[in-house]
Amino acid sequence: xxxxxxxxxxxxxxxxxxxxxxxxxxxxxxxxxxxxxxxxxxxxxxxxxxxxxxxxxxxxxxxxxxxxxxxxxxxxxxxxxxxxxxxxxxxxxxxxxxxxxxxxxxxxxxxxxxxxxxxxxxxxxxxxxxx
Numbered sequence: 001x002x003x004x005x006x007x008x009x010x011x012x013x014x015x016x017x018x019x020x021x022x023x024x025x026x027x028x029x030x031x032x033x034x035x036x037x038x039x040x041x042x043x044x045x046x047x048x049x050x051x052x053x054x055x056x057x058x059x060x061x062x063x064x065x066x067x068x069x070x071x072x073x074x075x076x077x078x079x080x081x082x083x084x085x086x087x088x089x090x091x092x093x094x095x096x097x098x099x100x101x102x103x104x105x106x107x108x109x110x111x112x113x114x115x116x117x118x119x120x121x122x123x124x125x126x127x128x129x130x131x
Contacts, residue, residue: 005084006111007104012122014097016129018090021097022069024128025088034124049074061086082107099125 014021024030028038036051036059049061061074064085073087084105091098101122106114 005105006108008114010101010118012099013093014129015131016097018069018092018097021090024125025072030128034128035121
């Protein structure tokens with residue numbers, strides 16, 4: 001069995017401006033509605049990005065890169081998993097926004113679970129944005 005790193009890449013188009021999508025990715029109230037409760041968010045390189053999961057547990061992340069309304073990249077760490085990297089890229093697309101989510105350096109045993117988690121989360125994000 002290969003337990004090496006794998007990656008998830010998802011692309012979604014939202015009928016919202018990049019500023020609205022960015023707000024949903026970075027503001028406490030929006031994050032709590034589509035992803036997880038916010039413990040701490042510091043949107044600067046090296047800043048903490050800590051989320052409280054429903055039912056207990058936390059995601060401990062550190063900001064690797066931030067370009068307002070364009071890029072948010074995080075070192076991502078969840079209990080008993082190796083550190084991975086989550087990157088959100090936003091690109092204007094007509095009257096909406098194309099979001100590309102890359103989650104890489106995932107250990108293979110949890111890779112399929114992340115596909116399902118992110119698919120559900122991005123569907124909630126669509127509802128958050130009024131889709």
